[in-house]
Amino acid sequence: MDTMKKFQEKLLLFFDKLGATSSTFLSETGGIFINAIRGLYLAFVPPYRWRNLLKQMEFIGAQSTFIVGLTGLFTGMILAFQSSHAFRLFRAETLIGPTVALSLTRELAPVFTALLVTARAGSAMAAEIGTMRISEQIDAIFTMGIDPVQYIITPRLVASILMLPLLNALFTFLGLIGGHIISVNVVGVTSFAYWDQIFYYVTAEDYFNGFLKAAVFGYVISAICTHMGYNASGGAEGVGRATTHAVVVASVSIFIFDYLLTALMY
């Protein structure tokens, strides 16, 4: 009887915990969603703070070009290498180009770009905004009669939405160059055949969908990372927690949204 009671208690405790977890999950998802909507809406409401926007575009976009470009180059090279093994069996080496190009435009460029930006800029957003929260800088902005969401979050959302497609283009372009280097120098495809086949197989829609994915990923990761920082609490440790949480949730979300978008697009 006693064990039965204990078991019941444990079970109830388990359900309590489960309930608490799912309700925090739901409230957090809701919080991110509201943050995303409100932050973007405020981009269309004056005052427009161009300087903040440019600063964020510089940080998220310009300063990411090197790692994005480098990763793109190597991704293209790896893709060409790997696919060359298979295509050699069929003497279809000229198809390396389209394979590299389709993989890049449709999937790899937007996903890798978003992951790289999350690691570089997303974590910084969460940490910076989190620090502003715990040192009362956000309160100070509020008490000056300025909307802190519009001042802090909006420029980061807009900058991410604008810069991710550009970084995606850079990634794709350097990936194609990487594929070209391997195809021409290692596999022995002519430069003309490489580009010709790419233009033949890859449609404008493929490029466009890649850009669209990148823009959506930019919106998603910036909304998540800014939300986590904005709601940080509990001192330096809390900021650390918010940052880790932001990177993890943003990374996973990229794949979830990638699946949803892919299912919708193709």
Add this chain to the structure above:
Amino acid sequence: MEDAVIVIEDLHKSFGDVKVLDGVNLTVIRHKTTVILGRSGCGKTVLIKHIVGLLKPDKGRILYEGRDVVNMPTHERKEMLKEFGMLYQSGALFDSMTVEENIAFPLVEHTKMTKAEIKERVQEILHRLGLKDVEGKYPAELSGGMKKRVALARAVALEPKVIIFDEPTTGLDPVMCDIIDNLIIKTRDELGITCIVITHDIQSTFKIADKIAMLYGGRIIEEGTPDEFRNTSNEVVLQFLHRKAEGPIKIMD
């Protein structure tokens, strides 16, 4: 009836099980300096955060110029806050901005002043607060007392209608304390700004206050002019004013 700018009525606030404010009533009078005294941790900062809407009360009302602050729509609150300056106890300086940008921030956001005019204003305030050659520095490069003064400069820069100072002199040397006291007096006398000052400094309290309110046990237990405070018979106030360890104030809550 005195001309009230802010009226706080029966304000209650708890954090979890901890009751911090338990029915605070306070009136802040126009063009006067109101000093709020109280022990560390008694809820002074919590009280002023309610005035600007950073915290929501569990119960009670706050009126600014007769308007309800608690349920104020966002745009109306924004307009209201433009008439406020606030010095945070921690400074709350923007650490990604220089000293000059920090002080200029409210001016850039809320006035049509030109760059040159703003620069001049910033220089003037910095000079008055005895700060030299710090315009280009970042908050992290300043001493504690310098940070406090820069934060103070930012709070007064816009010359708002109401300024709230949360411990403006804590951590400053006695000379600097007196300079700050004079600044607060000047702010009131020359610009007619209503000031709310939280402090532990009894000497400066009597120098700057038109009205003193003592917060204890979640309520205002005594309220009056400096003279009324000097002649009080309230044991708690006496113990506080005379810095005694013995008395009715419980050390452990």
